[in-house]
Amino acid sequence: MTNINRRAFLGKAALAGGALALTQLPQQLLAAAKAEHMPVGFQTFPVRDKLGKDFSGTLKSFAGMGYSLTEMCYPADYAQIGYGFLKDTKPADIKKTIEDAGLKCPSSHFGTASLKPEKIDATIEWAKAMGLTQMICSTFWLPKTATLKDYADNAENLNKAAEKIKAAGMQAGFHNHDFEFHELEGKLIYDELMAHFDPKLVKMQFQTEVINLGYKAADYFRKYPGRFISSHLSDWTADKKEVAIGKGVIDWKDFFKAAKAGGVKNIFVEMETSPENMATSATYIKSL
Numbered sequence: 040m041t042n043i044n045r046r047a048f049l050g051k052a053a054l055a056g057g058a059l060a061l062t063q064l065p066q067q068l069l070a071a072a073k074a075e076h077m078p079v080g081f082q083t084f085p086v087r088d089k090l091g092k093d094f095s096g097t098l099k100s101f102a103g104m105g106y107s108l109t110e111m112c113y114p115a116d117y118a119q120i121g122y123g124f125l126k127d128t129k130p131a132d133i134k135k136t137i138e139d140a141g142l143k144c145p146s147s148h149f150g151t152a153s154l155k156p157e158k159i160d161a162t163i164e165w166a167k168a169m170g171l172t173q174m175i176c177s178t179f180w181l182p183k184t185a186t187l188k189d190y191a192d193n194a195e196n197l198n199k200a201a202e203k204i205k206a207a208g209m210q211a212g213f214h215n216h217d218f219e220f221h222e223l224e225g226k227l228i229y230d231e232l233m234a235h236f237d238p239k240l241v242k243m244q245f246q247t248e249v250i251n252l253g254y255k256a257a258d259y260f261r262k263y264p265g266r267f268i269s270s271h272l273s274d275w276t277a278d279k280k281e282v283a284i285g286k287g288v289i290d291w292k293d294f295f296k297a298a299k300a301g302g303v304k305n306i307f308v309e310m311e312t313s314p315e316n317m318a319t320s321a322t323y324i325k326s327l
Contacts, residue, residue: 077295079321080108082271082309084148087112087121094124098140100314105321109142110269110307112177113165116150130168145305146173146269148214151180151193154200163207173268173305174204175212175244178219187224187231194235201240212268214244220252233263242268242302246309250289251279257293260301267301271309272320281310284320295327 081101083090089097098109111133114125125133137144147169153162154176166174179193201211213236219229233243243266245256260267274287285291298306308320 077306078107079105079324080110080305080307081106081317082110082307084112085309085311091121091124095136095140098137098142102141104318105325107142108305109137109144111144111147113147113149113153116153130165134169144169145171146175147171148175148177150177154197159200159203163203166209167207171209173210173212175214177214178216187226190228190231191235194232198237198240201237205240210242210268211240212242212244215246217249217252220249220254233266238266242266244269244271246271247289248273251275257297260297264300265302267303269305269307270298270303271307273310281312283316284308285323292327
């Protein structure tokens with residue numbers, strides 16, 4: 040989320056049409072500069088209970104903190120864990136409520152069941168009605184007894200679903216949790232998944248919480264350039280306590296610099312924390 044400095048800004052102006060005074064910059068240049076700022080979003084899962092009590096009001100409260108994007112969870116998959124209040128709501132109505140609150144929703148999480156061949160068409164129909172551009176598998180939720188072949192087989196299944204998602208004009212993605220950052224059969228599960236996902240079909244959504252296991256998002260953005268679509272942001276102290284973005288151990292300037300190489304388009308703050316910390320996080324991210 041690097042702001043354009045004065046020299047870079049003037050350089051863009053010169054390329055567009057010569058040396059213009061800042062007060063005379065054409066509107067298209069100002070729009071281009073604004074477009075380079077990555078909008079700040081939040082994942083709805085940590086506040087699902089509040090959403091259930093006051094969907095519109097809770098969304099508006101986040102817009103008031105400075106958030107402009109939100110990421111949903113597919114009600115059909117998450118009905119038993121907080122999203123049942125939306126199960127019978129038309130996606131167009133959900134979309135309208137979100138937009139009326141001053142937010143946009145480009146992305147949603149989906150369970151593996153809804154991405155299987157027998158359900159994928161209905162899932163895509165919901166996503167399109169929501170106006171999504173990204174459909175993220177929220178992980179495979181494999182048991183501890185799973186083998187690397189199990190992960191490889193699930194990766195291939197997601198590749199097949201991603202073909203249909205791409206044909207529908209959207210991008211498929213995969214969200215990691217901490218268990219993908221453990222070794223299995225002498226190999227890191229995350230790296231094995233990267234080897235099996237089709238990079239043209241499945242992009243990654245990196246969860247920064249794995250800093251607690253010693254893994255930095257920036258390192259993976261550089262290791263796999265262009266393989267990412269978004270990221271879930273949270274910050275942590277050295278003793279693994281969650282804090283507002285900018286108050287922990289993560290180097291956020293390096294994160295956003297590397298995110299460009301990684302291909303990250305969206306960021307979603309996801310923290311089990313107070314409204315004050317969510318507001319502080321949005322302000323900090325915008326200051327970088």
